[in-house]
Amino acid sequence: MTSRLLLHSFFRSSTSFRVRAALAAKELEFDQETYNFRENAQRSENYLKRNPQGLVPTLTLQDGEDIHQSLAILEWLEEKHPHPPLLPADASGRARVRSLAHTIALDIHPINNLRVLNRLREQFGADDEQVKTWFLHWISLGFEAFETRLANEADTGKFCHGDSLSMADICLVAQSVNNQRFGFDETPFPTIRNIVERCLQIPAFQSAMPSAQPDAV
Amino acid sequence: MTSRLLLHSFFRSSTSFRVRAALAAKELEFDQETYNFRENAQRSENYLKRNPQGLVPTLTLQDGEDIHQSLAILEWLEEKHPHPPLLPADASGRARVRSLAHTIALDIHPINNLRVLNRLREQFGADDEQVKTWFLHWISLGFEAFETRLANEADTGKFCHGDSLSMADICLVAQSVNNQRFGFDETPFPTIRNIVERCLQIPAFQSAMPSAQPDAV
Structure with missing residues (x-):
């Protein structure tokens, strides 16, 4: 214990x-x-x-x-x-938050994490530029769909779902921070940017940043 | 309505x-x-x-x-x-089932689905053999870890978690069915095989098979 x-x-x-x-x-x-x-x-x-x-x-x-x-x-x-709570109280809201979170966590992040990018180098001899092209392709596809949902769905508020923080915001901000390493331009995604900026003012996110960790280099 | x-x-x-x-x-x-x-x-x-x-x-x-x-x-x-239920009653069991389901759904399937394999062909000119190598690499990594967990963890039963069907079995069987298209040999994974075979006897899985769908060709 x-x-x-x-x-x-x-x-x-x-x-x-x-x-x-x-x-x-x-x-x-x-x-x-x-x-x-x-x-x-x-x-x-x-x-x-x-x-x-x-x-x-x-x-x-x-x-x-x-x-x-x-x-x-x-x-x-x-x-x-x-x-x-990081999920809404109603089943319908929870489904929406999970589906947004999973858009990041299943359809963007797994294809772009370090072991996959390394595998592209090993199996296909991908260089830095090709790895970046791969990364940006999946981010663009995913963020376009994510922005479309946020911009068109009535449940979007100050955060991805209403005015309370949820798992969707957490997955979104984690991905956005990751995107910076590849210089991904998020200006075409104003609803996303707005929410990410708001989240980055919150101490919970500030403490989670890579640069705030004990092993940061 | x-x-x-x-x-x-x-x-x-x-x-x-x-x-x-x-x-x-x-x-x-x-x-x-x-x-x-x-x-x-x-x-x-x-x-x-x-x-x-x-x-x-x-x-x-x-x-x-x-x-x-x-x-x-x-x-x-x-x-x-x-x-x-497709999740156990206790939070600890639910966490185990979700973590097994997510091993398939986040760390195996997204890297190997059709749009990713197509992208390998488009961006890197991958041929059928290279696509197969990519697929088998991620399946092997994922299934080795999955088998190790099932074989070593006390909560494994007739199914992935105890003797009741769960989301973990559903993700596992869906992936195993997918694997057949690439001729992936599952004999090194006896615990997985045992559970998949048991699931395939259940009408719910039989009705979910690709070949049973109206658009099957």
């Missing part, structure tokens, strides 16, 4: 960002064990015992139980620590 | 399979509107109005509301039609 939650993470990991932001939004204290991806530390024998995928994040609970997968962690947090 | 749920789908789509299986497991009647991916019908002007991502599935409810994203649909079904 330990007294605090332990998050296994990497400062640049967008999925770790999601969990850091959710923990902070819910005012839960946690420690971090960080893994240097440049040294492949997430695939060390010890960590693979904890998480056979060799991916971050994992959240270790006080009783030693490990929860894998960022969105499964967010759902668990929502069930065990419901205040402040 | 219509009397039945309407699923927008494509027979070969693994994400459509998930929703078909969940609807059938919950004994909910539904109609299907199918989209011919070879003709890019999912990106027609009409469907893009309904789903700006131009992806299937979308579930249209009786009141006309559209729900996007297969896992968001599964969570909605679970909330509105909880019996039989």
Whole structure:
């Protein structure tokens, strides 16, 4: 038994960002064990015992139980620590928030994360420019659809869903921060930009930023 | 208002399979509107109005509301039609089931779906053999981790979690069916094979198979 939650993470990991932001939004204290991806530390024998995928994040609970997968962690947090909520109270609203979050988490991020970009280099000899083209292709497709939904759907408010923070905002901001590394121009997406800017004023997001982490370089 | 749920789908789509299986497991009647991916019908002007991502599935409810994203649909079904459940009753079990489901739905399937494989051909001139190598790489990585978890974790039973069907089984079987198209050898994964074989005896999965759909060719 330990007294605090332990998050296994990497400062640049967008999925770790999601969990850091959710923990902070819910005012839960946690420690971090960080893994240097440049040294492949997430695939060390010890960590693979904890998480056979060799991916971050994992959240270790006080009783030693490990929860894998960022969105499964967010759902668990929502069930065990419901205040402040990161999902609306109604099933229809929850479906909308999850579908927005999943647009980022299933249809943008997995195709563009570090291991996939590295695989493009290894299997196809992709250079930096080709990797960037790949990244920007999927971001553009995803953000165009995301912006269209936000701009046209009545439930959009100050945040992705109404005027309260939700899992959709968390996934969106984590991706937007990631996009900066490839110089993606978000000016064609004014509704997204507006929401991201608003979120970045919130301490929970500020504390989740890559540059604020102990392993930042 | 219509009397039945309407699923927008494509027979070969693994994400459509998930929703078909969940609807059938919950004994909910539904109609299907199918989209011919070879003709890019999912990106027609009409469907893009309904789903700006131009992806299937979308579930249209009786009141006309559209729900996007297969896992968001599964969570909605679970909330509105909880019996039989596709998530365990305890938060810890739900986290385990979601983390297994997400291993397939976030870390395997998105990197290997049709639009990504097509993009490899377009951007890198990948041929059939290179596309197959890409597919098998991500499947192997994901299934090795999935098998390790199932084989080592005490909560594994006749199905991925205990002796009841869950979202984890649905995502697993949908992926396994997909794998057959690339001749992926699943014999190194006996726990997975055992569960998939058991699921394939269940009418809900049989009715969800690509070959059982109205648009199958």
